[in-house]
Amino acid sequence: MAKIGMKQRELKREKLVAKFGAKREELKAIIKNPNSSDEERWTAQMALQKLPRDSSASRLQRRCQMTGRPHGVYRKFKLSRIKLREEGMKGNVPGLKKASW
Numbered sequence: 178m179a180k181i182g183m184k185q186r187e188l189k190r191e192k193l194v195a196k197f198g199a200k201r202e203e204l205k206a207i208i209k210n211p212n213s214s215d216e217e218r219w220t221a222q223m224a225l226q227k228l229p230r231d232s233s234a235s236r237l238q239r240r241c242q243m244t245g246r247p248h249g250v251y252r253k254f255k256l257s258r259i260k261l262r263e264e265g266m267k268g269n270v271p272g273l274k275k276a277s278w
């Protein structure tokens with residue numbers, strides 16, 4: 178189980194990404210646009226640096242919804258490989274069955 182603080186930190190990051198996502202994309206578009214002047218790029222770069230570090234989507238970590246485990250998480254189910262197997266064996270995941278060949 179992940180500590181409660183780690184789970185809260187991830188929730189905080191998700192909120193920041195949602196809040197600043199549009200602004201961050203606008204600034205990145207200005208920086209990448211070859212038609213924008215050097216002054217515009219410079220001001221956009223400075224504004225981007227002033228945004229919170231945790232507002233970047235790359236800082237988000239997918240975590241298991243049940244345990245908070247950060248590794249081995251299936252995106253489709255939002256569960257770690259361990260909990261997915263346990264819940265699958267109990268029959269709690271619809272459409273999931275044990276493979277046999």
